[in-house]
């Protein structure tokens with residue numbers, strides 16, 4: 265049975281394909297069309313998924329979309345009566361989803377009647393929860409989805425058992441932890457879609473001085489419930505205004521904090537204004553307020569479900585600082601967060617919800633790695649490299665796996681910045697050792713160097729470490745696996761001086777634990793670096809420069825030449841700028857196929 269999951273008409277458009285209960289491929293549209301957070305219809309992502317299984321659209325048995333226009337229809341209608349703009353938006357959304365078969369047919373130049381697949385509309389949070397629980401290692405677990413808004417709800421919790429999930433509670437519009445975080449992110453002068461990450465990084469620099477005031481803005485009001493004080497917000501009266509520009513398919517969200525919030529907390533920061541201590545303290549307070557509510561929710565869920573395992577999904581599940589505290593502040597002992605926990609992951613969730621929740625088929629798949637995107641053969645990489653003009657001044661060598669790891673480790677230990685392009689692209693927003701830029705964690709100056717030469721990010725944002733899983737306990741105060749960089753743990757105080765580059769100002773790091781079983785080459789590279797330096801850790805940042813993470817070899821080369829990276833490893837090839845090449849090892853950029861073989 266072939267099930268195609270599609271997250272369409274929404275930011276983070278994506279597609280995933282599940283064959284006989286096993287995920288085969290998944291990718292965000294942004295990786296293919298090169299538009300960050302691309303919204304709209306994910307035509308290229310669907311094509312990739314079909315190609316990966318060698319299927320045509322007419323071979324697909326079921327199509328799953330993570331939106332159900334009929335979910336909570338009574339509540340939606342009540343709001344629509346008092347809010348004509350919202351009613352209009354709802355009608356547009358319903359129209360779009362009603363036309364999905366036609367959009368698919370038009371994209372793939374078929375007659376709609378040729379698409380024999382049955383269409384399933386899966387409620388938004390059901391799809392989020394399915395995206396975590398049904399691919400988790402747990403047979404039974406508590407599940408929480410929390411985000412901005414989807415199908416008129418902002419969170420849902422459930423207990424999962426085998427192929428079924430049973431809902432325990434939900435919080436509906438306009439009360440939303442995602443909206444709370446986004447509103448304060450805007451207030452602090454960060455207006456771009458996805459900027460919440462930045463404010464989470466900023467929070468570590470401040471103190472939660474405004475917590476008493478923030479408890480009026482958001483508060484728990486029961487074991488599985490929370491409330492916003494709506495005086496501080498506008499989305500409940502004006503609609504959340506979440507849309508995207510048709511011209512470039514970039515998602516946009518209008519202002520959602522109210523004048524009252526400014527009256528209480530002072531004027532909002534303008535984007536160009538410098539960040540002051542007050543802004544840092546407000547960011548810290550926002551994070552602390554979120555954590556208070558989440559901890560209460562998690563504990564309520566633990567009590568109600570009686571489970572020790574927890575699955576998280578929805579945008580709030582990316583709050584790695586909060587996630588890192590679960591083990592100390594709740595009874596949960598095991599936590600699974602899927603790598604694409606946000607809305608991109610809905611395509612996977614909708615597909616698995618159909619297979620298990622709808623069709624009742626048993627579970628036999630676990631997502632224990634994130635490498636579900638496009639991959640390229642050695643010949644394709646070689647062809648891309650052969651296109652480099654000799655005037656670009658790079659030395660190129662082909663090495664076997666052991667040499668490749670040794671040489672790359674030596675470069676990193678020498679302070680070089682290395683692009684690392686291997687295997688299938690990551691699913692989700694984190695680079696996890698297949699499309700990564702790597703650097704030496706021991707150098708305190710490396711954060712500035714990475715920012716100056718490659719990433720051009722705000723200086724307060726931390727860089728993350730990848731560590732071989734066997735060494736996690738030596739460096740961190742927690743050892744629960746974090747294969748998808750969704751947890752931040754305190755670095756052991758005595759180790760903070762050893763890995764200053766990825767250790768944040770509060771002493772934590774958002775780590776990736778790397779397993780030999782699921783990413784052998786990356787594990788060997790970090791091990792080689794450890795053998796050389798005594799520190800089996802590398803700084804791992806995404807392979808991009810203010811763009812979606814590179815997907816194809818040509819994009820990696822483009823980023824390599826555009827930025828001031830020292831070396832690029834793609835498959836078994838290592839490219840070094842001649843200035844960075846070792847004396848006597850330099851080779852011309854032009855090379856013959858014989859030299860490469």
Ligand SMILES: [Fe+2]
Nearest residue numbers: 411414578607
């Ligand atoms: Fe969502």
